[in-house]
Amino acid sequence: MAVDWIDLRSDTVTQPTPAMREAMARAPVGDDVYGEDPTVNALQQRLAIKLGFEDALFVPSGTQANLVALMAHCQRGDEYLVGMDAHTYKFEGGGAAVLGSIQPQPIAHASDGSLPLEAIERAIKPLDPHFARTRLLCLENTWHGRALPLDYLRDARALCERRGLRLHLDGARLFNAAVALQLPARDIAQFFDSVSVCFSKGLGAPVGSVLCGSRALIDEARRWRKVCGGGWRQAGMLAAACLHALDHHIERLAEDHARAARLAAGVRDLTAIRFAGQHTNMVFIDLAPAHLQAFRAHMEAAGVRLSIGYLPNIRMVTHLDLDDAAIERTLAALQSFAP
Numbered sequence: 126m127a128v129d130w131i132d133l134r135s136d137t138v139t140q141p142t143p144a145m146r147e148a149m150a151r152a153p154v155g156d157d158v159y160g161e162d163p164t165v166n167a168l169q170q171r172l173a174i175k176l177g178f179e180d181a182l183f184v185p186s187g188t189q190a191n192l193v194a195l196m197a198h199c200q201r202g203d204e205y206l207v208g209m210d211a212h213t214y215k216f217e218g219g220g221a222a223v224l225g226s227i228q229p230q231p232i233a234h235a236s237d238g239s240l241p242l243e244a245i246e247r248a249i250k251p252l253d254p255h256f257a258r259t260r261l262l263c264l265e266n267t268w269h270g271r272a273l274p275l276d277y278l279r280d281a282r283a284l285c286e287r288r289g290l291r292l293h294l295d296g297a298r299l300f301n302a303a304v305a306l307q308l309p310a311r312d313i314a315q316f317f318d319s320v321s322v323c324f325s326k327g328l329g330a331p332v333g334s335v336l337c338g339s340r341a342l343i344d345e346a347r348r349w350r351k352v353c354g355g356g357w358r359q360a361g362m363l364a365a366a367c368l369h370a371l372d373h374h375i376e377r378l379a380e381d382h383a384r385a386a387r388l389a390a391g392v393r394d395l396t397a398i399r400f401a402g403q404h405t406n407m408v409f410i411d412l413a414p415a416h417l418q419a420f421r422a423h424m425e426a427a428g429v430r431l432s433i434g435y436l437p438n439i440r441m442v443t444h445l446d447l448d449d450a451a452i453e454r455t456l457a458a459l460q461s462f463a464p
């Protein structure tokens with residue numbers, strides 16, 4: 126019998142809803158390399174306006190959105206400052222260096238995930254042939270589920286203005302941050318020169334990310350998208366899923382956050398499992414390493430999948446395809462684990 130998994134590994138695992146599939150099937154399409162796909166154009170225009178930018182570019186993945194952003198901001202021999210554990214440094218195959226000849230300068234995160242402003246300041250290189258040219262600061266929001274405080278973003282922006290740096294946001298989960306802070310997403314986006322947003326995470330689309338920025342930056346990014354093999358044709362069917370998500374899947378992120386909080390409340394007092402934090406749609410737990418194998422087997426036997434091994438903590442992520450019953454079943458499995 127097929128197992129009806131409760132999949133908490135990531136919010137990327139969602140299936141497109143019947144209504145989303147219908148919107149995809151109905152979408153008018155054209156050749157996007159010629160700029161002629163009306164649904165892609167509608168998505169790009171809508172997100173640019175929503176986040177307060179001149180223009181936007183629809184791409185297949187968050188990795189490609191960040192890569193073409195970095196390549197548009199930086200030239201060969203330039204450098205970007207980035208968190209040591211940031212997706213744009215650690216989880217994108219080193220693409221900026223491999224494909225862009227852009228040097229990353231990783232910076233250690235503070236315990237709240239932010240990059241200390243003094244550390245950023247110290248990492249900026251003097252203009253001297255010994256050094257790469259420091260061009261860009263790259264932040265991530267949400268950071269392991271945390272919404273970065275607006276004051277921090279304002280200060281980071283001021284630093285970039287003062288030191289002549291551009292500022293890019295890996296906003297894969299920007300809308301989770303906006304919903305958690307109860308702010309329009311553009312109040313977060315306003316501090317940045319460019320923002321990438323994933324539609325295949327909490328927003329529930331099957332494919333797609335959008336990069337927003339100035340018209341000049343997006344023109345440059347579109348060129349790099351083509352070079353990277355990301356020029357696509359009748360992509361409007363995918364853009365239609367993203368437009369559907371903008372209409373129907375943003376406010377409901379609050380339900381994912383509430384379910385994550387319910388999970389957190391249920392694991393807080395366990396003894397075999399240590400609760401290590403909950404932010405927006407993510408819950409983190411720890412376990413003695415000796416018990417990890419048994420824990421994984423116990424959870425799989427209960428039909429529950431978790432993310433074990435990528436981060437120091439075990440991660441559980443709530444999403445569109447999990448209801449209250451799935452959360453209660455997960456809690457029952459967690460509570461019955463006895464190493």
Ligand SMILES: *Cc1c(COP(=O)(O)O)cnc(C)c1O
Nearest residue numbers: 186187188189212265295297323
């Ligand atoms: C998922 C994710 C991305 C992009 O990942 P893709 O799988 O390439 O879409 C970028 N940044 C963060 C923080 C992410 O979680």
